[in-house]
Amino acid sequence: KQEVTQIPAALSVPEGENLVLNCSFTDSAIYNLQWFRQDPGKGLTSLLLIQSSQREQTSGRLNASLDKSSGRSTLYIAASQPGDSATYLCAVGTTDSWGKLQFGAGTQVVVTP
């Protein structure tokens, strides 16, 4: 069974610093990997989706990399802002046609002004 791990569980950084969030998975046979953001009491918002054939995806200040062979993905958030405070989850997609996602437990990020 695919295991998805996110370390650290919590992270606090001063405003302006770059954020580096890690995600590791045990089975390299994945369909894709998706990063989400979750604000307290809200649903998950999709940030980036990386297909298994891709090495990275970028959107604005966000960049996600994927290294299937080592079972790792990293989400970089440049020049962090207090509004970036949230929990960030990664999820690995299975290779069947359903594309079911296996989630990590998330990293809770606080950006202090």
Added chain:
Amino acid sequence: DAGITQSPRYKITETGRQVTLMCHQTWSHSYMFWYRQDLGHGLRLIYYSAAADITDKGEVPDGYVVSRSKTENFPLTLESATRSQTSVYFCASRVQGGSPLHFGNGTRLTVT
């Protein structure tokens, strides 16, 4: 507005009662999913559906029933609620297997 709507947002029910959580999406996405989110367990898949009348069990299906008679609706029913089913329930949808998954805002269910 387009998107996924879950109702109710909050629900308190008693042990043994039947309760149905509603999920409606306006994108005509083929795939729909139900997850539950609990401290210490993260997000776990309950049931999923690839199209109307096509559903399958996820990781934690016991005690739950789903139906999908129309593409846009995917209700989740707890046949006889137990305290262990106290959780936050999320509905999600996607166009196809490799496309991004989009979530609703969740239903917080408390079973007393």
